Each structure stands twice: as C-alpha cells, then as structure tokens.
Amino acid sequence: MRLGQKIADLRKKNNLSQEDLAEEMNVSRQAVSKWESDQSIPDIEKIVNLSEFFGVTTDYLLKNGTPSFEFKSEDIATEEKMPVLSDDLVQKYLFAVKRNSKLRALVAALVVFSPVCIYFAGALAIFLGPRNGQLPFIISLIGYATTVVTIAIALGLLVYSIFNMREFTQLKEQNFDFIEEKKRLTSTIQEFHQTKDKYVVFACVLGVLSIISPMIDGFSHFSSMGSLIAWGIFFLILSIALYLLASYVFYKNYLSILIKRKKHLPTNLHKLFIYGSWFYLFVVLGLYYIFSRYFVDMFSASNILYLGIISYCLFTYFFIKEKAE
Known part of the structure; x- marks a missing residue:
C-alpha cells in the first residue's frame, strides 16, 4: 500500500476530515490532499508527527505492503500502537484539573485584586481626614498590609497548585494514544464547552465594563478620593473578569494535554x-x-x-x- 493511501485510510478510520488532519499537522488542507493522492510526500518531521498522531510507527507508514483498504485497528501490530491511559489515571487527572484550574485562576485574580485594598483604604483615609487623629494612617497601613497578605496568599496557592500536579508530570511527555483519548473524552469535552464557554463571554463583558470608572475619572476630574474609588472599582471588576477567563484557559490547556499534542x-x-x-x-x-x-x-x-x-x-x-x- 502506498504512503498516501495509508494516510487516507488512517484518517478515515479515525473519522477525521482533511481539514481536521491539516490542523493537527499544522499544514494546509491542500497539502494533506496532495499527500493522499501521492502528488507530494510529507517531510521526515511530518511523517514522525503522523506516526505519533495515529499511534503507528514510522516503519508502518514507510514500508511496502498491501493490506486491504478496509483494515481495522487490530490489523496494526500491538507494538506499533501508543499505549492507552488507564481509566483511573484519567479520572484522577480530570479531578485534579478541575480543582487546579480554579486555583490558578484564583492566583491571577488575587494578584490583580491586591491593589484594591490600597485604593479603598486610601479613599477611606481621605474621607475620615486629619480630624480623626491617627485613624486614617492606621487604615492606610491596613490597606498596604492587606495587599501584601493577598499577594502572599496568591503565591502560596500557586505553589500548592504546582504540588498538586506533580504526580501527573509524565502526562506532559504525551507518550500515549491521542486519538483514543479524544474518543474517550468526547462527553468531557462537550461538557467543558457547555459550561465554560460562557465564562469567556462574561469575562469580555466585565473587561469592557471595568474601564468605565477610569474613563469617568479621566473626564470628570474627580477628587483624590473619587479617583481612588474609581481605580479600586476598576481592579475589582477586572479581577473577576480575569478569574473567569483564566479558569477557562487553564482548564482548556490542562485538558488539551490528553487530546492534542503540544508544540x-x-x-x-x-x-x-x-x-x-x-x-x-x-x-x-x-x-x-x-x-x-x-x-x-x-x-x-x-x-x-x-x-x-x-x-x-x-x-x-x-x-x-x-x-x-
């Protein structure tokens, strides 16, 4: 069987269109079409990528042979296949991913939120004024201390999230069958898009809304207290938007380790x-x-x-x- 026919057979066996395969190989659809019609030959790098993506060896793709057109996955020797991850490992990883994506998103949100304490404490200190003795100074000091504590908590959560994923470091090497994992995780992928896609919409809306208060401050020339409140509101809304967006991005990146080869x-x-x-x-x-x-x-x-x-x-x-x- 020719190389082009093998590529076409493997693509059809895995229910992929030429566009799907082209996206995975980072080439155009026309390039895949030329491969399958033997008008051109993939370079060595693409052959290696094809073998890893389909879970076969490069020898299988390059060697001569005449298997039937409707060959099945068992026709490929067992040693030519990439291993499949155990159900327990996948479920354990997905559970850790849900928790860790929220932790990482919270870390990013807390870092952006941290100046809010300074702005609101400064505004309150100005409102109280010097007539209250040392109280405005104490409130300002509390604002700075709260900011430092918030950043320290964010750093602690970041370290904790890193430790949580240490046992899954071998998955980052991606030495397993992507096609099989993608089939097994179809329902998980659908659930992800149904529940998480709206996070991006809300994040975009909040991101746009967050700039309203600084714009009003710029045009209205608020007092010092008003400016502090405006910027505090800006960072508060922005931190919420960042949490929603980051939770989506982190979850998607973690999930893609199982279903798509990283570059x-x-x-x-x-x-x-x-x-x-x-x-x-x-x-x-x-x-x-x-x-x-x-x-x-x-x-x-x-x-x-x-x-x-x-x-x-x-x-x-x-x-x-x-x-x-």
Whole structure:
C-alpha cells in the first residue's frame, strides 16, 4: 500500500476530515490532499508527527505492503500502537484539573485584586481626614498590609497548585494514544464547552465594563478620593473578569494535554529565547532610565515600558507560533 493511501485510510478510520488532519499537522488542507493522492510526500518531521498522531510507527507508514483498504485497528501490530491511559489515571487527572484550574485562576485574580485594598483604604483615609487623629494612617497601613497578605496568599496557592500536579508530570511527555483519548473524552469535552464557554463571554463583558470608572475619572476630574474609588472599582471588576477567563484557559490547556499534542520550542531555540528575553528586559529598563532622567520633557518614560511589553508579547506569540514543533 502506498504512503498516501495509508494516510487516507488512517484518517478515515479515525473519522477525521482533511481539514481536521491539516490542523493537527499544522499544514494546509491542500497539502494533506496532495499527500493522499501521492502528488507530494510529507517531510521526515511530518511523517514522525503522523506516526505519533495515529499511534503507528514510522516503519508502518514507510514500508511496502498491501493490506486491504478496509483494515481495522487490530490489523496494526500491538507494538506499533501508543499505549492507552488507564481509566483511573484519567479520572484522577480530570479531578485534579478541575480543582487546579480554579486555583490558578484564583492566583491571577488575587494578584490583580491586591491593589484594591490600597485604593479603598486610601479613599477611606481621605474621607475620615486629619480630624480623626491617627485613624486614617492606621487604615492606610491596613490597606498596604492587606495587599501584601493577598499577594502572599496568591503565591502560596500557586505553589500548592504546582504540588498538586506533580504526580501527573509524565502526562506532559504525551507518550500515549491521542486519538483514543479524544474518543474517550468526547462527553468531557462537550461538557467543558457547555459550561465554560460562557465564562469567556462574561469575562469580555466585565473587561469592557471595568474601564468605565477610569474613563469617568479621566473626564470628570474627580477628587483624590473619587479617583481612588474609581481605580479600586476598576481592579475589582477586572479581577473577576480575569478569574473567569483564566479558569477557562487553564482548564482548556490542562485538558488539551490528553487530546492534542503540544508544540515546544527546540532546546537551542528555547535557550536563545530565554537569554534574549533577559537581554531585552535590560535594554527596556535601560531605555526607561535614560528617558526618565535625561528626556523627561520630550518623551514619557512610561511609554517605553508600554511599548516594550506590547512588542515583547507580539514577538513571543509569532516566534513560538512559527518555531514551535
């Protein structure tokens, strides 16, 4: 049997369209069509990816042979298949994922929420005024202390969530049959979309609503107390939106480990990316220092940080998208 026919048979056996397979292999549908019609041959990297995705060996794809068109999964030798995860391990992992995705989302939300304590405590201190002696100072101090405690709790939850997932580190290597796991988790995937997709909608709505109070503050020129309250409301709403969005993203990422092969940067590019990131950080901080010290009237130094962060995020996204394997 030709390579193209084997690819087509494996695709049909797993109920995949050419578009589905193209998405998994990170190629166009036309490329898959040419593979199956023997107009072109996948490169070595794609052959390896195909063998891992379908749970067969590269020898099976490349060697000559004439099996029948309607072959079954048992026609492939057992040693050519990737192992299937046990039901107990999968259920245990899914239970840990539900809990851990909420913990990670709570960590992100608490970090964003932490300034709220300072803003509201500052507003209350201004409202009380100096006529109350040391009370405004004590309230402000409580606000700062609460912020530190909130960040400490977030850090503790982050460490705890990392420990929770230690026993599943072997799953990150993804040495199992993705096709089989995706079939077994069909109901779980459907349940995820039915319950979690609305989180993204609510998060987007809250994210837009959160900017209303800073906008009103900017246009209305509130007093110091009013500005503190406006920004406190902003971070409060934003923290709720972030919790909803992060719980969706973390759950989806954890679940995708079982049903979709993760892409990673090659070791040499990963090291280059890390070293380059540190170098970029020092460059941005250096430019920020220079502009804040010598060019204050010409250019806002804070814009250097904003542009640096945006540029870094865009570069990271496209770099990983292009180079990850």
